[in-house]
Amino acid sequence: MNDNDAPIEGDTSLLLVDDDKPFLQRLARAMEQRGFAVETADSIAAGLASVDERPPAYAVIDMRLGDGNGLDVVARLREKRPDSRVIMLTGYGNIATAVTAVKLGAVDYLAKPADADEVYAALTSNPDAKAPPPENPMSxxxxxxxxxxxxxxxxxxxxxxxxxxxxxxxxxxxxxxxxxxxx
The missing domain is CATH 1.10.10.60 (Homeodomain-like)
Structure with missing residues (x-):
């Protein structure tokens, strides 16, 4: 990571925003085991409140939740903490929303079901590294x-x-x- 893209040194705060509670709990436990200080939110409103209270160094945000669009949380987090690393998750992956997420400041975009290893790799990857070609390209x-x-x-x-x-x-x-x- 270069200095411009790296979150504050030693800050392991991670916000997880997803309305799938079993997935949210599993991912939270897995990320805590990997050394993150995890806070969870199961709605856009709770995610926005968490960002306003304590903007995290890292965030994993679901694209579509019951009360709105996860891109709203990304935009607020970028206002409050421009150095944060954001990963978007979605069960409805498509190119248009991926482009929008990246334009708003997400560093990666993962399709559900993403496992904790994929999320961890995306959060901690070098932003300057070139992504490897896909093992299984789209049909x-x-x-x-x-x-x-x-x-x-x-x-x-x-x-x-x-x-x-x-x-x-x-x-x-x-x-x-x-x-x-x-x-």
């Missing part, structure tokens, strides 16, 4: 799904407008959006 089905998700986000999650722009029947698009991402 053609996954690339198609990513493109549909990107257009859907650009259309502000309007199904009818997205279907029109993709030249696709609205019901077909709804079926695709209701399914999980292909591998």
């Amino acid at each position: 053609a089905d996954r690339v198609r799904w990513e493109h549909i998700q990107r257009v859907y986000e650009l259309c502000e999650r309007n199904v009818s407008e997205t279907a029109r722009r993709l030249n696709m029947h609205r019901r077909t698009l709804q079926r695709i959006l209701a399914k999980r991402a292909p591998r």
Whole structure:
């Protein structure tokens, strides 16, 4: 890590924001075992309150929670503590949200289910290091799904407008959006 990207020396404060409580508890225990001082939040409101009270050196934030979007927590954390290292987690990974997360200051973006080793590696990686090529690159089905998700986000999650722009029947698009991402 270079001095500009490194959090304050010796500060191991870590905020975990996720509304999946069993996952949140498992990840919190695993990160404590790796030496982090962990604080958890199960909503956007609790995450924002935690950032306002004690901005952490590290954060792992879920993209979509019941009360809003994790990007709001990223933006607030960047205001309060620009040197923090933020990792975004999501079960709905797509390129458009990954780009937005990185523009707001996230250093990495992991798809759920991410394990503690992946999260730890992302939090502690050298920001100047080049990422290795993927072992299993995206399938053609996954690339198609990513493109549909990107257009859907650009259309502000309007199904009818997205279907029109993709030249696709609205019901077909709804079926695709209701399914999980292909591998």
